[in-house]
Amino acid sequence: MTEDMALRVVPRPMRKQVEEGLRNAIMNGRFAPGQHLPDRMLCELFGASRSVVREAVRLLEAEGLVTTIPNRGPFVSFLSxxxxxxxxxxxxxxxxxxxxxxxxxxxxxxxxxxxxxxxxxxxxxxxxxxxxxxxxxxxxxxxxxxxxxxxxxxxxxxxxxxxxxxxxxxxxxxxxxxxxxxxxxxxxxxxxxxxxxxxxxxxxxxxxxxxxxxxxxxxxxxxxxxxxxxxxxxxx
Structure with missing residues (x-):
């Protein structure tokens, strides 16, 4: 491996950036339990497309951090x-x-x-x-x-x-x-x-x-x- 290759910065996919950014925003309390997470707001916040935002939301839903309510969209999950x-x-x-x-x-x-x-x-x-x-x-x-x-x-x-x-x-x-x-x-x-x-x-x-x-x-x-x-x- 050359020195130039060792120093090369590999860019993270946009979906990964949105996923990590949204996860951090939930975990540090920027988005409170029960708060609505509309596509438009997340797209503007992260500068990402709707498809990228929705994929990131699905991943956080699998972790239990987000709950999607039919006909209403995703919300930050409550923990009973x-x-x-x-x-x-x-x-x-x-x-x-x-x-x-x-x-x-x-x-x-x-x-x-x-x-x-x-x-x-x-x-x-x-x-x-x-x-x-x-x-x-x-x-x-x-x-x-x-x-x-x-x-x-x-x-x-x-x-x-x-x-x-x-x-x-x-x-x-x-x-x-x-x-x-x-x-x-x-x-x-x-x-x-x-x-x-x-x-x-x-x-x-x-x-x-x-x-x-x-x-x-x-x-x-x-x-x-x-x-x-x-x-x-x-x-x-």
């Missing part, structure tokens, strides 16, 4: 408390497996990288932290955790579940008192990993997910009750 509970159950096991694997197999550089991300998380103000920064640090944490676990299958499965879970993570972190607890829970994960305590890392990861689930499920149930009390504000 029951569905959220299932997502957290699966995430808890996958995250624990990754934590255990990381404690056993990660390199010293990866352990140091995980510690740096934790310290950046711990440095955020306990209240009023920038949500985009916070979610970005959590994404970085899990990217390193999955990579260092040396279990590609867990990583692929986790990537699928985390697309649904990102909306829930934003929900749990919206609780004013959640961030200090998150920092404390992540610290226990990092400390167990640094001690090469695989069982401790497993349990710390499970405890972190259980705590996040409790907060998110409480908020989702409160919202569900509010929606039932106000039919006009209910789902599309």
């Amino acid at each position: 408390p029951a569905e959220a509970e299932q997502v957290y159950e699966v995430r808890g096991v996958l995250e624990a497996l990754a934590g255990e694997g990381f404690a056993l197999r990660a390199s010293a550089a990866e352990r140091a990288e995980l510690r740096r991300i934790y310290e950046a998380l711990a440095a955020l103000p306990p209240r009023g932290a920038d949500q985009a920064v916070l979610l970005g640090l959590k994404r970085d944490f899990y990217e390193v955790l999955m990579r260092g676990s040396r279990n590609p299958l867990v990583g692929r499965m986790f990537e699928t579940i985390i697309n649904r879970n990102t909306q829930l993570r934003a929900t749990s972190l919206s609780d004013p008192g959640r961030l200090p607890d998150t920092v404390a829970e992540i610290r226990r994960v990092v400390e167990a990993i640094e001690a090469r305590d695989a069982a401790g890392a497993w349990e710390a990861c499970r405890a972190h997910v259980r705590s996040a689930a409790a907060v998110a499920l409480r908020i989702l149930r409160e919202r569900e009750q509010e929606a039932r009390a106000a039919p006009s504000a209910a789902r599309p």
Whole structure:
């Protein structure tokens, strides 16, 4: 391979760009649960054709991020408390497996990288932290955790579940008192990993997910009750 070939940038297909852009917009809260996603708006936003936009929407529908209602079009999916509970159950096991694997197999550089991300998380103000920064640090944490676990299958499965879970993570972190607890829970994960305590890392990861689930499920149930009390504000 020549140097010029090694440096060549391969452009991504437009469909892939729209798919990733729409997925990110949903996961970071730009498009809220229940929000309509009309073709015209998406075409203008991404500068893409209607056929490309519709293909991207179909792919996100397969992931559960979008729901298409007959004669009304696509909407950002709601996640019911029951569905959220299932997502957290699966995430808890996958995250624990990754934590255990990381404690056993990660390199010293990866352990140091995980510690740096934790310290950046711990440095955020306990209240009023920038949500985009916070979610970005959590994404970085899990990217390193999955990579260092040396279990590609867990990583692929986790990537699928985390697309649904990102909306829930934003929900749990919206609780004013959640961030200090998150920092404390992540610290226990990092400390167990640094001690090469695989069982401790497993349990710390499970405890972190259980705590996040409790907060998110409480908020989702409160919202569900509010929606039932106000039919006009209910789902599309």
